[in-house]
Amino acid sequence: MVNVNVNEILDGHVALDIQCLDRIYLNGYVPNLQVGGQVVSFMTRHLGYRIPSPAILEKIGTAFRRSVNSFAETNHIPLIRFAKEDRKIDVMRRYMAAQERVGRSGVVAIGVAQEYQNVFASTQREGTNGIPCFGFHKADRRVTCFYFYLWDVDFGPAFIKICAYFPYPIKVWINGHEWAKRQCLREGIGFTALSNGFASCQDPAALQEICDRLGPGTIEVFFQRWLAVLPLPLTDHDADAGYWWELSMRQIEISHTLVFDAPRRARAFFEALVVDNLDLGRPETLELIFGRQIRRGRLRRTQDVFKTKVVTRDTDVTINAFYKHSRIKQYLKDGRALRIETVVNSPDDLGCKRRLEHLPELQTKARDTNARLLDTERVGQGCVLASPAFERVALPTLTAEGKRAPALRFGDPRVMALLGAxxxxxxxxxxxxxxxxxxxxxxxxxxxxxxxMSYDLARLRRNGLIDRRPHSNNYILTAEGQRVALFYTKVHNRLLRPLLAADNAPAPAPLRQALATIDRHVNGYIDNARMKNAA
Known part of the structure; x- marks a missing residue:
């Protein structure tokens, strides 16, 4: 197989390069119904009940369940009870397709499931006056959830899940690529689609501008528009008093898709990435990719597992590098595009707050994460040093200021450990x-x-491989330092070590036989020259 270089493919064979929000999964929560005291206030001050009893909440939940059944019956919407083993989207796919053919927004079906949700549970005790007192606290309980599967003229397929128990948490799922496709159709921009993305586009710049446009305002309009249509456990009276849902980010996928000009290049290209990046899951490497420190210490220790996982389904391969609660993954899309995707399961991982208004900041940081991964892979396959550059580092030299720059000699165990680190x-x-x-x-x-260590830091700085941040004890690796470190480490670990052990298993038998032949001929020349070691 011909060796494929990532840089050669990326610089000359990418037909379309698009960054876009992909799957967007949001939490809907009522901010002033999050602690027990707020529940009591809701029932007493807002609803006017003298005793805050769980029976009041059960009454609201029962009315909501009845309104869902009535809504489905009135609008002739299928009401489907999910079995435990059901994959929900597979069950709903035919209903989605039917509504898409109609071309109008609508609720295509309502799914009913029993799921664990974080809701309010109650405790009861006897008051001093003999009247029961109730307390409320959050707990995971198995309750009824309604999945309202939607087809929207702006967003395409989507769903809104509403829990039937107090405080009625909501989940919202939409897809940024599907939204972008419908904006292109509306603006007359021609494109061909991937299964979840774009294979080609008449105007790539306009497409990228559309993808950049999707933000909190557009999503909020979608959410509130559908809340006005669906049956809800909270009423207009509750909304007027400030009891209404706000959105926060639960899981956000930010993608970078590179479509190749010829699908035949895709497989070899991606296999080159797989071979070269099986160690992405090292914590320090993930610090680079995600641009965040991993703190370890007695007071606070990161418990998450940092690893790389290669998943194979049939002939499709996905590289997953896990970081805290989130991950970055790479895979081939429909056999012709490279998809890099940062999947943020907790905005805290990237130093962002959770409310939907912070989506632009999260998207910027996630795009930077995708870019750093690609840059790291570029450097990893483009780190060959020309002879002058190698000699400048491997031999003692003088800096522009006339200071001595000690050598970093290739093969020296301490130097190799330093650059490997x-x-x-x-x-x-x-x-x-x-x-x-x-x-x-x-x-x-x-x-x-x-x-x-102090001496080695000094010679790294003199050779221009690291810089010290002003007014700190923090160092950063320069672009040249990154190339040198990768060149030394790759040559040593991936070339010299395997070649020096090539006369032993598991090296291929033909190679071992060839080396044995060379060894016999060399020994023959030594014998003929009468240069054997003295006895």
């Missing part, structure tokens, strides 16, 4: 004397003092 500590937020020393010690396998 930089490979796994490529962090946009930098590293410290202490954190880099711990990594070098681990790779070196012997003692490595603080003075040695």
């Amino acid at each position: 930089l490979c796994v500590s490529l962090t946009a937020l930098g590293f410290t004397h202490r954190s880099l020393r711990a990594r070098v010690t681990h790779l070196l396998g012997t003692g490595y003092s603080a003075n040695q």
